[in-house]
Amino acid sequence: MEVSKNEVVIIGGGIAGLTCAIELENRGIRPLILEATDRVGGRVKTDHKEGYLFDHGFQVLLTAYPEAQQYLNYEKLGLKTFDPGAVIYDGNGQYEISDPLRNPASVFSMAFSPVGGVGDKLKMAKLASAVKKQRLEVLFSKGEVTTLAYLRNYGFSERIISNFFKPFFGGIYLENELGTSSRMFEFVFKMFSEGSAAIPAKGMEEIPKQLQSQLKHTDFRFNTRVKQVSNEVVLENGESLKPKKVVIATQPEAIMDGFDDKPTYQSVLNLYFSCNRQAIKKPLIGLVTGANELINNFCDLTTISSDYSPSGKRLISVSVNDDQNIEVQDAVIQELAELTGFGSTDFEFLASYHIPKALPVNHDLKYDMAATEVKLHDDIFLAGDYLLNASLNAAMLSGRRAAEAVSSSLSGSLF
Ligand SMILES: Cc1cc2nc3c(=O)[nH]c(=O)nc-3n(C[C@H](O)[C@H](O)[C@H](O)COP(=O)(O)OP(=O)(O)OC[C@H]3O[C@@H](n4cnc5c(N)ncnc54)[C@H](O)[C@@H]3O)c2cc1C
Structure with missing residues (x-):
């Protein structure tokens, strides 16, 4: 041509x-x-400042994305993967759930899991096996409802919706009400069940x-x-x-x-703090379930990739979905201290990114x-x-x- x-x-x-x-x-x-x-x-x-790497908002690459597999060389990116699962902070303490989407049964390994009940366990397993079998085009051709309606229609308990689905998918959708389309829910669920969440060693x-x-x-x-x-x-x-x-x-x-039509967007406020202590010991995301908490999720990025902070320091990323007030760093430090059991002086505010047009709605x-x-x-x-x-x-x-x-x-x- x-x-x-x-x-x-x-x-x-x-x-x-x-x-x-x-x-x-x-x-x-x-x-x-x-x-x-x-x-x-x-x-x-990603901004590089004083040895820290600040991604513009916490985001991850899902290694199962078919297009990413085609265009990216994962090895050269030095991808650092998150363990499947999360640490849940529910106001009464913290507990770890391992592999909820790839291996739903693992969420409920405890006899009386605080996350959900036996019925939820069976439904998770059924859903995981159903979305794994379906092609992506098929998932996106189904009728659309909100993710919340989808979960309720599927029969999940309010307990698992509040303790797991809301903080986990709220952090992905950047909205806490799970109003995002059920098609996105099935897509993300499938991608998590077939691969890992990852970040390049030196930033997104x-x-x-x-x-x-x-x-x-x-x-x-x-x-x-x-x-x-x-x-x-x-x-x-x-x-x-x-x-x-x-x-x-x-x-x-x-x-x-x-x-x-004017496009609308989900926004997010992403704050970064340094910390001298390891806030989350394993490469896991921390999900906060309380309705009154500012923090939706947080992550000790240094646990995932040591390149994110200078030696001897750790970088903590915090996502706040409801960003009415962007001067919230002191309140967020207070919350971090309560959640982790550290002192508020263990955290030092470094930077914040308010992203008004993060995800198109x-x-x-x-x-x-x-x-x-x-x-x-x-x-x-x-x-x-x-x-x-x-x-x-x-x-x-x-x-x-x-x-x-x-x-x-x-x-x-x-x-
Ligand atoms: C906080 C956050 C978290 C996210 N989390 C994830 C995640 O975990 N996983 C995931 O898969 N996706 C995630 N995403 C979504 C993902 O980042 C986007 O889907 C993707 O980057 C969109 O790429 P794009 O090229 O379509 O648009 P954009 O990245 O918006 O690119 C548009 C480009 O056009 C330029 N531009 C705009 N107007 C003009 C103009 N008039 N003249 C010249 N240039 C112009 C802009 O500067 C920009 O560079 C997240 C996004 C954000 C912000």
């Missing part, structure tokens, strides 16, 4: 834009990425960096914000470009006319879409997690579909 350099412009150098560029290069196309910030990664970034930004390193014929313009897309691409500095094809790899409403979640569906009009194509579901897997898959559509359109074979 004869396409000159930069005749395809991708707006946004997040996971979707980078994957799109990889797939365009695979088809002999050399795109230009316009990125508003100073580097690639989008929502997946290693993921987009590894995608970027695969690009040999893509040009980048950083600190370059697009203002308007119509029959040309107008930059904030007034410059305008006239590429043959444009991929908008971010939500398009801010830069294109004709979108009536969507209905009718999809796993995949046809290349024809990402075409907005003749020369404009869409990519981004918001088109499918809020995950790294979806961002990658949407990028691939956009590249396929652009390539077909350039060769005249699309529609």
